[in-house]
């Protein structure tokens with residue numbers, strides 16, 4: 097049986113890092129009976145340049161006919177002057193909404209080989225293994241009404257709406273509880289229930305769902321300001337974190353930086369019918385086209401795809417093991433090398449394929 | 453001329469840390485011609501217990517007749533089951549709004565003596581000196597409409613409104629630019645303009661004000677998720693940060709934890725007519741009443757009061773110097789002592805007074 101992957105390289109280093117991931121898939125095709133096929137389409141700034149739309153119709157069509165989507169990265173200064181609906185980020189928000197990708201999984205795991213790359217002391221981060229489960233298609237990112245209006249007195253006012261309804265909270269909390277059962281069985285739900293009604297309701301629904309269906313999982317609640325501190329103070333206390341779209345955006349980036357290896361961190365965005373995989377880092381326009389980006393976050397996103405969308409846990413583990421072996425062999429891209437010897441982006445892809 | 457201070461100890465360790473600060477003011481009265489008088493009133497949980505209201509009328513009256521307010525801390529598990537308007541936090545939000553305290557200054561400064569207390573590597577944080585200027589009486593904390601409603605299909609929905617209008621953005625940005633002029637002359641405005649219209653407008657107003665009146669100050673803009681990362685990656689890059697109420701809540705707590713000495717960090721909340729000073733840490737109910745809390749954040753908040761509300765820069769510097777000398781003499785409360793010898797809360801207050 098063939099599986100179909102929609103490949104959206106996007107902008108900046110997107111093309112390079114995606115190409116190395118396809119090299120890995122190619123190796124799996126040839127040596128491990130993966131029957132993957134892929135087709136490329138444009139998204140983000142590249143799509144705007146090509147089609148005047150950061151999420152063009154051809155791309156919409158392709159992703160809906162595929163078993164999974166692999167995304168590189170979007171954005172860059174070139175497109176910043178554009179109106180918001182034409183900017184690369186708008187393409188990203190639209191594909192998330194269009195495919196209903198409500199659950200964003202962002203693991204922040206410390207690789208022992210890279211312990212010293214963090215700005216945090218090694219003893220604070222050794223063994224850190226956090227999974228942030230971020231709600232991705234509701235909350236203040238998508239709430240209506242929104243806009244910039246002129247007030248009677250001539251001033252202007254920019255406004256947005258933060259809203260969560262029962263079903264939106266339940267479905268993301270469910271994913272967090274289920275993920276926790278496969279890990280250390282602890283969920284910390286992060287909100288600002290002491291100030292915001294939307295968060296008060298978030299906490300109420302998470303608590304009720306826990307009592308009704310997931311009381312075997314340990315549940316705690318934390319305010320977002322405290323969470324931002326606790327991630328720095330003692331990140332090992334966390335297993336699964338579940339939170340809103342906006343808080344998840346902030347806290348997952350903070351968590352990823354703790355590990356010191358943001359070039360290593362994959363993500364998955366999953367809905368009822370579709371799934372998309374991408375590195376958590378951005379498009380890094382400053383190093384684009386120089387064959388020096390770290391493709392491992394994208395390759396590890398490919399491993400998540402094998403696990404969650406293609407039913408190939410066996411190959412997911414193979415890829416993860418190959419990445420680990422590569423690092424153990426002292427093969428680093430420049431972001432990991434701390435001034436030591438380094439390989440190129442394609443050199444890293446080759447090394448992982450060789451390990452496979 | 454006598455100056456009048458309204459003293460609101462609040463809950464948990466509030467009373468202890470405020471008492472040590474009053475000891476310092478008493479020393480300044482006796483030896484350095486400060487003519488300060490003070491009167492206490494209740495706020496938070498203590499006020500609820502006493503008067504059934506976390507911000508009672510007597511307190512409202514007192515603070516408006518004073519030259520400055522000194523606050524300890526509010527909150528505790530005891531009051532968590534209460535309805536939101538009766539909870540300690542509601543008292544805090546109401547006094548901020550009632551006094552129009554729109555500018556919240558939260559310095560995160562690393563004390564050389566405490567370099568090792570941080571979870572970050574010393575070379576990453578040595579010399580860090582960030583001032584977060586947080587908007588405090590608008591944004592999603594106060595936006596209308598807000599609530600929890602029942603939808604036609606029987607589901608419920610919790611919602612809040614994030615809004616900023618021109619004058620609200622201008623007045624806080626102004627404070628940030630003015631603070632920067634007295635420091636390293638750099639302001640980083642933090643928003644989420646790539647997603648939120650309110651943030652897009654925030655950025656537009658800050659940029660216009662900068663061009664019109666503060667072009668001598670260096671201005672940059674950063675997305676909030678990136679800021680959460682950059683604070684961990686390289687906190688030294690920041691001088692003054694200006695941001696919204698919610699982002700300021702999160703980022704100032706993150707920044708304070710970087711310094712490793714959250715028991716050391718003061719804050720000031722300032723409006724057109726009133727000003728309030730408080731430590732940034734909470735009420736720490738677990739150690740309340742045990743004479744072991746660190747009073748230095750409150751004492752340093754007192755120094756900020758001397759500087760900004762009482763016109764006594766000379767005494768502010770004296771207090772700050774006395775705190776530094778105390779630490780240099782190896783006198784630590786238990787939170788700073790890393791298992792070594794420590795003094796009590798009142799012992800620390802005495803030590804600072806002796807240095808004075």
Ligand SMILES: CC(C)[C@H](C(=O)O)[C@@H](O)C(=O)O
Pocket residue numbers: 185188189345646647677
């Ligand atoms: C680019 C931006 C719209 C996006 C977000 O805020 O969701 C990004 O920061 C992310 O986290 O994937």
Ligand SMILES: CC(C)[C@H](C(=O)O)[C@@H](O)C(=O)O
Pocket residue numbers: 290291321541544545701
């Ligand atoms: C207690 C809470 C309402 C408050 C806030 O969110 O502003 C606190 O976290 C703070 O930062 O002063």
